[in-house]
Amino acid sequence: RKVWLFGDSFAGQYEPFWDIIGKEINIQVNAVTTNWCYPSLTQGFTGPTTSRAFDQCIFNRNYLINNLPHYDIIILSADWGGILTQIGEVFDLITHIGKQENIPIVIMASPTKISGRSLDRIILKGYGNPVISHRDDDAARANNLFEKLADQNEQILFINRTELFGNFDNKDAVLTDEGVPFSFDGSHLSIYGSKKAAHIFLKSRKFSRVKQLINNK
Numbered sequence: 001r002k003v004w005l006f007g008d009s010f011a012g013q014y015e016p017f018w019d020i021i022g023k024e025i026n027i028q029v030n031a032v033t034t035n036w037c038y039p040s041l042t043q044g045f046t047g048p049t050t051s052r053a054f055d056q057c058i059f060n061r062n063y064l065i066n067n068l069p070h071y072d073i074i075i076l077s078a079d080w081g082g083i084l085t086q087i088g089e090v091f092d093l094i095t096h097i098g099k100q101e102n103i104p105i106v107i108m109a110s111p112t113k114i115s116g117r118s119l120d121r122i123i124l125k126g127y128g129n130p131v132i133s134h135r136d137d138d139a140a141r142a143n144n145l146f147e148k149l150a151d152q153n154e155q156i157l158f159i160n161r162t163e164l165f166g167n168f169d170n171k172d173a174v175l176t177d178e179g180v181p182f183s184f185d186g187s188h189l190s191i192y193g194s195k196k197a198a199h200i201f202l203k204s205r206k207f208s209r210v211k212q213l214i215n216n217k
Contacts (some may be wrong), residue, residue, distance in 0.1 A: 001214050004071045005031040006064055008038050008046075011077035013189040014108055018075065020198035025211055030071075032060050038078035040089040041065070041096060046082060068100060073213060077108035079187070080146070081139030091149070098155060104213045106157045107146045109164060110139040111193075112174045114186045122181060130174045130181060157213065163204040164197045 005011055005018055012033035022029040036047030037057035045054050068074075074097055076090070083090070097103055113136040121128035143160065150158035165173035165182055175181055182193030189197065201207055 001027045001072045002070065003027050003029045003073045003075060003214075004064070005029055005033065005075045005077070006039055006060070007033055007076055007078040009033065009035050009188060010079045010110060011075075011108070013111075013194055014075075014077055016191050016194040017189075017198040017201070020195060021201065021207075021210070024202060025214060027073075027214060029075075032063065034060055037061070038083045038086070038090065039076045039093050040086070041093050042089050044083075044086050044089055046079070065096075068097065068103060071103065073104045073106060075106045075108065078110075079139075080110045080142030081113070081135065081137070084138045084142050087142060087145060094149070094156065098153070102155065104155050104157065104216075106159065106210065106213075107150065108159055109143045109146070109161045111165070111183055111187070111189055112136055112161065113139060114174055114181065114183060116186045119181055119184065119186055122175075123184060132174075133186065157206070157209055159201070159206055163206045164201055166200045 003022065005014060012031065015031050018029040034056045035053045036045055037053065037060055038044070038046065040061065043058060045057055047053055080087070094105055097105060113133040115131040115133050118128060118131035122130060146158045147160060150156040161173055167173055174183070176193070176196045180192065182189050182196065184190045
């Protein structure tokens with residue numbers, strides 16, 4: 001089975017995650033991720049269009065559309081909170097994929113955004129609690145929109161924060177069971193955090209749903 005991970009750097013952060021999950025259920029995951037390149041059919045771009053990442057982004061999107069028949073499942077991820085005003089473009093892409101090839105779609109939640117100062121204390125000084133950034137409000141709203149979309153379509157699977165990061169007496173699931181932040185920059189998962197999330201997800205009910213989607217292809 002061939003699986004496609006597509007999106008911006010917030011998709012790239014899940015490459016270690018899907019490496020572990022892929023090996024567990026014998027799937028090949030192809031990652032096509034570029035900075036600021038959220039999943040879309042348009043030329044929308046959250047970074048400077050003078051960046052070489054812009055041309056790469058357009059190439060990626062064309063490649064996605066032209067090669068959909070070659071993949072069994074599409075995984076989408078992005079800085080959902082950062083593109084909340086463009087979220088309709090993502091919904092349009094999801095509709096296009098569903099109509100064209102009826103390919104199952106997995107959507108990854110955005111991690112909790114954390115204040116950099118609180119992370120510095122935890123990582124460098126070993127004390128304190130993470131402080132949720134006000135920037136996380138839009139990410140949480142976007143996650144809720146995708147959760148509702150998945151509830152209405154059995155071909156769409158949304159993997160939420162609890163299923164990724166657990167709840168170790170920490171309602172926002174920003175620290176692992178070792179007391180280390182999943183993110184070292186306050187936004188993206190670290191390689192460590194991505195791998196820890198994979199092992200948490202392996203124990204979730206949603207993991208069984210992923211296997212079911214694979215087996216039905």
